[in-house]
Amino acid sequence: MTDRGVCVVTHPLSAAGENATRTLLDILSELGPVSLVTADLPDNSSIWDDREVVELTHKGTGHSVPIAAFRFILNQIRMCAAIRQRPEKTILFFGATAYLLPILFARVIGRRVIVEPRGDVPLTLQLNWEQQMPKFLAQLLAGSVRLLERGGFSAAHTVVTYTPNMARELGLDPGSSNVYPHGARYVDTEKFHPDTPFQERDAVVGFVGRLDEEKGIRELAAVAKRLRDGMTFRFVGDGPLSDWLQSELAAEIEAGTVELTGWVPHDDIPAELSRMRLLVMPSQPTEGLPTTILEAMACGTPVYATPVSGIPDVVLENETGFEMTERSHKKIVQQIESILCREDLTDMSHGCRRWIEQEYSFEAAVERYRRLLESS
Numbered sequence: 001m002t003d004r005g006v007c008v009v010t011h012p013l014s015a016a017g018e019n020a021t022r023t024l025l026d027i028l029s030e031l032g033p034v035s036l037v038t039a040d041l042p043d044n045s046s047i048w049d050d051r052e053v054v055e056l057t058h059k060g061t062g063h064s065v066p067i068a069a070f071r072f073i074l075n076q077i078r079m080c081a082a083i084r085q086r087p088e089k090t091i092l093f094f095g096a097t098a099y100l101l102p103i104l105f106a107r108v109i110g111r112r113v114i115v116e117p118r119g120d121v122p123l124t125l126q127l128n129w130e131q132q133m134p135k136f137l138a139q140l141l142a143g144s145v146r147l148l149e150r151g152g153f154s155a156a157h158t159v160v161t162y163t164p165n166m167a168r169e170l171g172l173d174p175g176s177s178n179v180y181p182h183g184a185r186y187v188d189t190e191k192f193h194p195d196t197p198f199q200e201r202d203a204v205v206g207f208v209g210r211l212d213e214e215k216g217i218r219e220l221a222a223v224a225k226r227l228r229d230g231m232t233f234r235f236v237g238d239g240p241l242s243d244w245l246q247s248e249l250a251a252e253i254e255a256g257t258v259e260l261t262g263w264v265p266h267d268d269i270p271a272e273l274s275r276m277r278l279l280v281m282p283s284q285p286t287e288g289l290p291t292t293i294l295e296a297m298a299c300g301t302p303v304y305a306t307p308v309s310g311i312p313d314v315v316l317e318n319e320t321g322f323e324m325t326e327r328s329h330k331k332i333v334q335q336i337e338s339i340l341c342r343e344d345l346t347d348m349s350h351g352c353r354r355w356i357e358q359e360y361s362f363e364a365a366v367e368r369y370r371r372l373l374e375s376s
Contacts, residue, residue, distance in 0.1 A: 011075075017118070090112045113157050115158075117170060169309045184369065204277060
């Protein structure tokens with residue numbers, strides 16, 4: 001890294017975005033000075049104490065499309081002004097890949113520009129907008145955002161993705177000279193470890209994360225109703241579908257075959273993952289590589305997940321987990337019951353842990369970014 005370090009620029013941060021941003025800042029700080037230009041950073045975030053922060057606004061994205069669009073444009077102007085004042089020679093747009101104006105501005109004033117998508121933002125927006133407006137209009141607006149993102153990819157010196165398959169999902173060639181398909185991902189392997197030995201775990205399968213549409217929660221509810229006796233499905237998390245899930249599965253919750261924890265502090269997630277024999281994730285390709293999958297593997301928990309975005313590069317069939325090639329609840333139930341009957345699950349649990357220690361330790365992530373920043 002140059003002596004003047006890296007300035008990370010993000011869009012307004014949700015709780016998940018804050019965690020991912022902190023991860024990236026921790027990695028980069030091992031290599032040199034690092035600062036953050038962002039919006040809506042929670043007042044209690046430790047990032048305020050640990051890093052130099054420039055906050056653009058604290059007003060959020062807005063609850064309507066017109067307001068969100070206005071703030072989107074205004075934030076880009078604010079970003080340009082903030083970038084002009086920064087001394088760093090490298091500007092890394094983390095998640096803010098559709099912010100084309102500041103990306104172009106940073107290039108014009110001679111900065112090295114790196115863009116790093118966290119997932120498929122246009123698809124995420126489309127799924128949310130489809131709850132508010134006709135589907136064709138949601139697709140049209142999401143298509144406009146995708147065009148802006150493609151412009152950002154083209155304008156950047158380097159595009160960073162979490163894995164090669166994530167690059168392909170985003171329409172990028174992982175072998176291209178301006179694509180670096182080994183981005184920021186690491187797991188705290190001291191915090192996330194197998195609290196309960198795999199062979200001592202009950203027949204508990206589960207989901208950990210936000211309870212919303214894009215996570216496949218409705219499919220999982222249908223699955224949870226149909227698991228055979230002796231198996232328990234555990235939902236760990238909170239979200240828009242929490243009340244619906246509570247009502248939909250009331251009988252199963254009363255019978256003890258389904259458990260809903262509600263919100264769980266992140267420090268307690270290792271214990272939750274360590275009680276499961278299988279993590280089930282029927283997600284849309286909105287996330288580049290869900291952190292929960294890596295954390296589960298660090299806890300020695302195999303994963304059954306849809307092979308989208310960066311997941312197939314980590315959930316290796318019959319080695320660290322299983323691909324969910326069909327999303328009908330009937331098929332998912334059959335697969336879960338088949339998986340839990342396998343005699344090699346304990347060996348697979350050990351393999352998950354070894355894979356994380358080898359590929360996703362903090363030291364491995366720092367080395368990946370050292371190579372990226374020294375490649376210019």
